[in-house]
Structures are given as structure tokens and as C-alpha cells.
Amino acid sequence: MASFLSSSRSKFSSFMLEFSLFLVLIGAASGQLTPNFYSSSCPNVLSTIQSVVQSAVNNESRMGASLLRLHFHDCFVNGCDGSILLNDTANFTGEQTALPNVNSVRGFDIIDAIKSQVESSCAGVVSCADILAVAARDSVVALGGPSWTVLLGRRDSTTANRSAANTNLPAPSMNLSNLTQLFLDHGFNAQELVVLSGAHTIGVAKCSTFQTRLAQDTNINSTFAASLRATCPSDGSGANNTVPLDKTSTTFDNVYFNDLLTQQGVLHSDQELFSGNATGITDTQVSSYNSNSSTFFTDFANAMQKMGNMSVLTGTSGEIRTSCSRINGASFNSIESKIIDFITTVFDM
Structure with a gap:
């Protein structure tokens, strides 16, 4: 009996620790966008993005416009959710090959470079959608334009919409x-x-x-x-x-x-x-x-x-992609699984 109680306490303590972490993750990802969303979880994210963007624009000034356009073309299709960053796969057709985007949007390599640096210091914390929003702002500033406060806390979509990309973006021939x-x-x-x-x-x-x-x-x-x-x-x-x-x-x-x-x-x-x-x-x-x-x-x-706040995903919607060009899979599955396992163990004792 003592052995059983000791084992149960150990399992319960482990469960409570993981469940607390689960609640922290839920809390951090819920609610409205805020300017200081990553102040504790990834305090260097803004300086990292700014540094990579500045270097890219110094190398090729046109890249500033490209990153700004990438954010715009993301937001006007189902909101600012990073969907434009998803590459096509054998089973998935994304937005990059939509008529307004093909041979038009670029800068994916810069977003990937930022994501790589951010992941090395704050793995699984910062969304690609947030990186894209901040990179657009920093691109404008790098070319002499105004700055603005980018509200943060977006999550990444797990799908894209090629059809909407073909209809929701302004064409150069429009009246x-x-x-x-x-x-x-x-x-x-x-x-x-x-x-x-x-x-x-x-x-x-x-x-x-x-x-x-x-x-x-x-x-x-x-x-x-x-x-x-x-x-x-x-x-x-x-x-x-x-x-x-x-x-x-x-x-x-x-x-x-x-x-x-x-x-x-x-x-x-x-x-x-x-x-x-x-x-x-x-x-x-x-x-x-x-x-x-x-x-x-x-x-x-x-x-x-205003544009950067369009139809964003927050809370438990979407995910935080490890790679901006592909989907991870379901979030929190490992913790949810352990919660179910613990409950099953308790009721089967």
C-alpha cells in the first residue's frame, strides 16, 4: 500500500507539474495581442528580427519591399496567420502559386533565417506570423519609413487558401x-x-x-x-x-x-x-x-x-510552427496524452 501511495504521489506530482505548464502555455497564448507578448518567453526576439532584416536590406534594398509585400499578401488571405509561408507538398497546395503571388512574392529565405535564429534561443515560442509582422515593420524603418508598435501573440495556421489568394489580393489591372x-x-x-x-x-x-x-x-x-x-x-x-x-x-x-x-x-x-x-x-x-x-x-x-491585426489566430487556435514552411501537427498532444494516461491509471487502481 505504501508503495502504491508513493507511486501515485509521484505520478500526481509529475501530472501537476506538466498540467501547470500546460495552463501556462494556454494562458500565454490566449487573449488579445499585446506588444510585450514575448517579454519573458523570448526577450531577444525583436532585436533578432531587426538585426536579420537590417542585414538583408543592406545587402539588397529591394528586400525591404519584398518583406512588406509578403506580410500584406499574408494578411489579405484569411488574416495574418503565416499561411503564405507554407510550401506546397504532395498532398497540399498553398498560396505561393496563386496568380497574384507566383513570381511576385519573395523573401521566404529571410523569414526562414529569422526563424532559425529565434528557434535556437526560444524553441517553439515565437510564431512565423509574428515574425512576418515585425519583419515588415523593420523593413519600412530600414528604408527610412515610420515605425509602429506591432502587437504580438499571433499563432500560425495549419492550412492555406489558394483560392482566396486568387480572389482576395488586388491585381495591378484593377480599376x-x-x-x-x-x-x-x-x-x-x-x-x-x-x-x-x-x-x-x-x-x-x-x-x-x-x-x-x-x-x-x-x-x-x-x-x-x-x-x-x-x-x-x-x-x-x-x-x-x-x-x-x-x-x-x-x-x-x-x-x-x-x-x-x-x-x-x-x-x-x-x-x-x-x-x-x-x-x-x-x-x-x-x-x-x-x-x-x-x-x-x-x-x-x-x-x-490595423492590417496586422486582421483575423489573427490566438489561444489554442493554430500552432507555433517549428519551420515556417511546413506544418508541425497538433499542439499539446504529448501533455494531453499524459493527462489521459494519469486519469486512466487512477481510475483503474
């Missing part, structure tokens, strides 16, 4: 009406459409994304159009050539809006934001941001924080 409706469907008004489009102040576009604009649009400066045709011949031979999205594409500034005022927006969807209509909401907003860069910076930071 203003379609753009306005698409952003409205995601909870953003016309002013936020304009300010988030201002992300095109950095980065480049492939000729294939605006070739039809050169052939069909009238709302384009003729000299500017001629310069684009030199890089993007009408026969399509330069489809993969790239041009900067604004005149200072490696600096986050408000030059993008000046380009729109002078009919030098590269993408059709960009120029749709300004047509010269003095009473148009987006026209007015473009003019405002062209006149005041500080207002643009403030509004952009606010819109990015």
Missing part, C-alpha cells in the same frame, strides 16, 4: 471601383486604400504587370510611357524586366504620390487613385499625402497596425 470594394471587404476605407497603396513607394514591378497599361491607358504621361517602353518592349520580350515603382524606390517617402499627380504611376491600379477629379476622395487623399509626408507616415503606421 478604382474594384479596388475600393476589395479594401472595403477587408475593413478598410478609401483613405486607408490610398495610404496602404503608398507602400509602392518602395520596390519594383515586372513589365508583365503593367504591359497593358502602356498599350491602353490614356491616364499616363507620354514621356514616362516612352521610358517604360524602352525597358518593356511591346512584343513582350522584356516581360521579366523590372522598373522602380517610384523615382526613389529604395527610400520610403511620399514621392509615390507626386508620381501619381504627374500621371507617372507605374501600375494601372496605382494611377487609378488619382485621375484629376478635384472632388474625388482618393484624389484628395493623394494630394494631401503629396503635400505632407508626416501625415502619410502617421496614417501608414496606423493602417499597418
Whole structure:
């Protein structure tokens, strides 16, 4: 009997320890996003992300725009859940090969590098979705743009949605009406459409994304159009050539809006934001941001924080992926199994 009681106490103590850890994990992952989510569990995570991003942008300034776009393309498809990071497998088709993403999104290697460093010091703690959100912010800052507080505590999805990626992301050929409706469907008004489009102040576009604009649009400066045709011949031979999205594409500034005022927006969807209509909401907003860069910076930071909070997974939803490109499996299974084993032992004694 003494032996049995000793064994039971030992099992119970072990159970209580693991169950306490289970409750801590549940508590840490529940509730609203907070700016200090990892302050105890992974205190160096923000400095680690910032360091890797800064190094990547120093090596290739275009990477800043790529990481920002990666976050945007993640959030507009089922929320900011890291689903865009999942690679295709024999039994799974992710979002990376959706039309708006294929040959467009990049920077996965940088996210993987960050994840690897974070895992080495805080294994199984920091989500890929959070890494992506912070990396986007740090990319903007690295190129001279505004900072904002990234709220943390997202968890990673265990699936992706290729179909939604094909329909929920803005296409470079969209007109203003379609753009306005698409952003409205995601909870953003016309002013936020304009300010988030201002992300095109950095980065480049492939000729294939605006070739039809050169052939069909009238709302384009003729000299500017001629310069684009030199890089993007009408026969399509330069489809993969790239041009900067604004005149200072490696600096986050408000030059993008000046380009729109002078009919030098590269993408059709960009120029749709300004047509010269003095009473148009987006026209007015473009003019405002062209006149005041500080207002643009403030509004952009606010819109990015709002976007980063879209339909996030928290609590026990999703998981914390060990590798951002693939799914782990169910969370907490080992602890749940031990709880069941203990209860079974007690009732079978």
C-alpha cells in the first residue's frame, strides 16, 4: 500500500507539474495581442528580427519591399496567420502559386533565417506570423519609413487558401471601383486604400504587370510611357524586366504620390487613385499625402497596425510552427496524452 501511495504521489506530482505548464502555455497564448507578448518567453526576439532584416536590406534594398509585400499578401488571405509561408507538398497546395503571388512574392529565405535564429534561443515560442509582422515593420524603418508598435501573440495556421489568394489580393489591372470594394471587404476605407497603396513607394514591378497599361491607358504621361517602353518592349520580350515603382524606390517617402499627380504611376491600379477629379476622395487623399509626408507616415503606421491585426489566430487556435514552411501537427498532444494516461491509471487502481 505504501508503495502504491508513493507511486501515485509521484505520478500526481509529475501530472501537476506538466498540467501547470500546460495552463501556462494556454494562458500565454490566449487573449488579445499585446506588444510585450514575448517579454519573458523570448526577450531577444525583436532585436533578432531587426538585426536579420537590417542585414538583408543592406545587402539588397529591394528586400525591404519584398518583406512588406509578403506580410500584406499574408494578411489579405484569411488574416495574418503565416499561411503564405507554407510550401506546397504532395498532398497540399498553398498560396505561393496563386496568380497574384507566383513570381511576385519573395523573401521566404529571410523569414526562414529569422526563424532559425529565434528557434535556437526560444524553441517553439515565437510564431512565423509574428515574425512576418515585425519583419515588415523593420523593413519600412530600414528604408527610412515610420515605425509602429506591432502587437504580438499571433499563432500560425495549419492550412492555406489558394483560392482566396486568387480572389482576395488586388491585381495591378484593377480599376478604382474594384479596388475600393476589395479594401472595403477587408475593413478598410478609401483613405486607408490610398495610404496602404503608398507602400509602392518602395520596390519594383515586372513589365508583365503593367504591359497593358502602356498599350491602353490614356491616364499616363507620354514621356514616362516612352521610358517604360524602352525597358518593356511591346512584343513582350522584356516581360521579366523590372522598373522602380517610384523615382526613389529604395527610400520610403511620399514621392509615390507626386508620381501619381504627374500621371507617372507605374501600375494601372496605382494611377487609378488619382485621375484629376478635384472632388474625388482618393484624389484628395493623394494630394494631401503629396503635400505632407508626416501625415502619410502617421496614417501608414496606423493602417499597418490595423492590417496586422486582421483575423489573427490566438489561444489554442493554430500552432507555433517549428519551420515556417511546413506544418508541425497538433499542439499539446504529448501533455494531453499524459493527462489521459494519469486519469486512466487512477481510475483503474
